[in-house]
Amino acid sequence: MASTIRVRATSNGDTTEVQALIQHPMDSGFVKDAQGQIIPPHFIQELTFEYDGKAVFVADWGGGISKDPYVKFAFKGGKKGDDLKVSWVDNKGATDTATAKIQ
Amino acid sequence: MSIMDNGFSATRRLVLKGAGTVALAGLGVISLDLPAAFAAANDKYPEEAFKQKSEADAIKLLYGRTAELSDKVKMDAPEIAENGAVVPVSVSTTLTDVTSIAFLVSENPNALIASYKIPAGTIPSVANRIKMAKTSNVIVIVEAGGKLYSATKEVKVTVGGCGG
Numbered sequence: 380m381a382s383t384i385r386v387r388a389t390s391n392g393d394t395t396e397v398q399a400l401i402q403h404p405m406d407s408g409f410v411k412d413a414q415g416q417i418i419p420p421h422f423i424q425e426l427t428f429e430y431d432g433k434a435v436f437v438a439d440w441g442g443g444i445s446k447d448p449y450v451k452f453a454f455k456g457g458k459k460g461d462d463l464k465v466s467w468v469d470n471k472g473a474t475d476t477a478t479a480k481i482q
Numbered sequence: 483m484s485i486m487d488n489g490f491s492a493t494r495r496l497v498l499k500g501a502g503t504v505a506l507a508g509l510g511v512i513s514l515d516l517p518a519a520f521a522a523a524n525d526k527y528p529e530e531a532f533k534q535k536s537e538a539d540a541i542k543l544l545y546g547r548t549a550e551l552s553d554k555v556k557m558d559a560p561e562i563a564e565n566g567a568v569v570p571v572s573v574s575t576t577l578t579d580v581t582s583i584a585f586l587v588s589e590n591p592n593a594l595i596a597s598y599k600i601p602a603g604t605i606p607s608v609a610n611r612i613k614m615a616k617t618s619n620v621i622v623i624v625e626a627g628g629k630l631y632s633a634t635k636e637v638k639v640t641v642g643g644c645g646g
Contacts, residue, residue: 394605407591407592407613409591409615424527425527433601434599434601435601435603435604436598436599436600436601436604437598437599437601438596438597438598438599439527439528439532439596439597439598439599440595440596441532441592441594441595441596442532442592442613443587443590443592443594443595443596443612443613444595444596444610444611444612444613445567445568445569445611445612445613446567446568448610448611449609449610449611450608450609450610451572451608451609451610452598452604452605452607452608452609453604453605453607454603454604454605455603455604455605456603
């Protein structure tokens with residue numbers, strides 16, 4: 380299966396800007412389907428970005444984050460060509476991981 | 483027979499005691515003595531904070547204290563969101579020593595949307611997309627140097643994004 384994570388990390392020398400887009404339904408558990416049945420909660424709870432073995436950004440998410448979530452942040456350091464590791468875990472225990480090269 | 487009974491009830495009491503302690507810890511009652519043990523300060527997913535209906539309860543569980551409004555917290559959110567399912571909100575701050583940033587929507591079924599940990603070296607600026615059930619205040623909390631600062635903005639929602 381193709382990765383659910385699309386991540387772009389760009390270094391300008393001092394800082395690295397990271398944008399990530401993840402495919403996930405992010406069902407909050409408050410929405411009903413066409414038959415009036417509650418769609419059970421299914422959302423990413425933790426999203427972690429690691430550079431050089433250290434977490435540079437950790438997101439704790441609830442069901443209030445939009446479907447196919449997007450997040451943007453930046454951190455000091457990060458060299459072109461280095462790896463940035465991204466991983467998430469959802470409330471059902473599913474996970475995915477991706478590694479992006481800093482550009 | 484009666485000896486057996488005593489043995490059983492003693493065990494039962496111990497088990498109940500243990501369960502009670504765990505329950506209290508879960509509610510954050512015990513961690514009141516240890517501010518460092520609050521959800522935002524450790525690595526655990528703050529499950530209980532995300533279940534709270536009001537933003538005040540969520541902030542209390544997450545940080546254990548209240549925030550003060552600050553003009554150093556800059557929030558960028560639309561005046562009117564046509565689609566409540568996708569509302570782009572971002573925040574940046576000139577505050578230093580930022581350790582975490584949280585997003586809340588007061589009128590959502592669960593107020594807390596997201597809590598971001600900002601390790602040293604990461605720029606205190608985050609953009610994300612959130613769901614809004616209806617017109618509501620969006621609240622951003624920035625934890626800096628052990629204190630809480632906030633910014634609030636009302637976003638009008640034309641079509642809600644939380645079902646119904």
